[in-house]
Amino acid sequence: MTTTLTIDCGGGGIKASVLDEAGTMRARPLRVPTPYPLPPALFVKTLVELGGRLPTADRVTVGMPGMLRHGVVVATPHYVTRAGPRTRVDPDLVAEWAGFDARTALAEAFGTPVLVLNDAEVHGAGVVAGTGLELVLTLGTGLGCALFDGGVLAPHLELSQAPVRWGMSYDTYVGEHERRRLGDAFWSRRVRGVVDGLRPVFLWDRLYLGGGNSRLIRPEQLARMGDDVVVVPNTAGILGGVRAWTVRDGGPPGWEHSRSR
Numbered sequence: 001m002t003t004t005l006t007i008d009c010g011g012g013g014i015k016a017s018v019l020d021e022a023g024t025m026r027a028r029p030l031r032v033p034t035p036y037p038l039p040p041a042l043f044v045k046t047l048v049e050l051g052g053r054l055p056t057a058d059r060v061t062v063g064m065p066g067m068l069r070h071g072v073v074v075a076t077p078h079y080v081t082r083a084g085p086r087t088r089v090d091p092d093l094v095a096e097w098a099g100f101d102a103r104t105a106l107a108e109a110f111g112t113p114v115l116v117l118n119d120a121e122v123h124g125a126g127v128v129a130g131t132g133l134e135l136v137l138t139l140g141t142g143l144g145c146a147l148f149d150g151g152v153l154a155p156h157l158e159l160s161q162a163p164v165r166w167g168m169s170y171d172t173y174v175g176e177h178e179r180r181r182l183g184d185a186f187w188s189r190r191v192r193g194v195v196d197g198l199r200p201v202f203l204w205d206r207l208y209l210g211g212g213n214s215r216l217i218r219p220e221q222l223a224r225m226g227d228d229v230v231v232v233p234n235t236a237g238i239l240g241g242v243r244a245w246t247v248r249d250g251g252p253p254g255w256e257h258s259r260s261r
Helices: 040-051 091-097 102-110 119-125 176-182 184-202 219-225 236-243
Strands: 004-009 013-019 030-033 059-064 067-069 072-075 114-118 133-139 143-149 163-165 206-210 229-231
Touching: 004 040, 004 119, 004 236, 013 040, 013 236, 030 040, 040 102, 059 102, 059 119, 059 236, 067 114, 072 102, 102 114, 114 119, 119 133, 119 143, 119 206, 119 236, 133 184, 176 184, 184 206, 184 219, 219 229
Parallel strands: 004 059, 059 114, 133 206, 206 229
Antiparallel strands: 004 013, 013 030, 067 072, 133 143
8 A cells, every 4th residue: 555755844843743645544643843954955855854753654645835846945925034934035945945946855865756845735635626716725834735636736826925905925915924913803803805806716626725724714714605615624734645646436536747757
């Protein structure tokens, strides 16, 4: 039976577990704080050390924030800062991360096949039904986004970096810093406003709200979003690590282009 080490990399923490083909966790998830400053070499070292504390796996799935193409980092928002989200950007880190072949570096470090995707895309692999147009938004340190059409992963859009209001990006507007400043009630209204604003852009068949903060959306605001909006558990960021490799009838196809070659 093939086992998968899934690592969900966020701005504040990095979580990992090992799962079997059915998506059952073979070990209790482990979490470590995301270290800063975080050059690519330390990123690889942190993931390998975390994986070393878990049972041996046949392959590795890594979800991380930012724009990735075929396992190569185009840009990442948090890991280029000096001390974490909302701190000063370090130009040297920007240069180090741009064009970093994360898939190759991690495959060499782990000695196994590795799949590296945006963290919202891995999250989405764990929840999409594979029919119609399905949008996944993850609410955590910032905002993650993944789009699926008939279960096929669409090219990644860094929606989080788009301006939304008052000069803020979506990442800031509904991110953790603003949630703490506003309180859950007011922040939930803001999330509903974002959903209402994006609806005519995507015209989705189903919208999934995930990430660690999705559970904090007030029920009355969620009810006003409509029956096509569903909150999903944050564990999808781990469980999706198995389905991200799966191409089968009735499941989410279209992942083969991102596989480790």
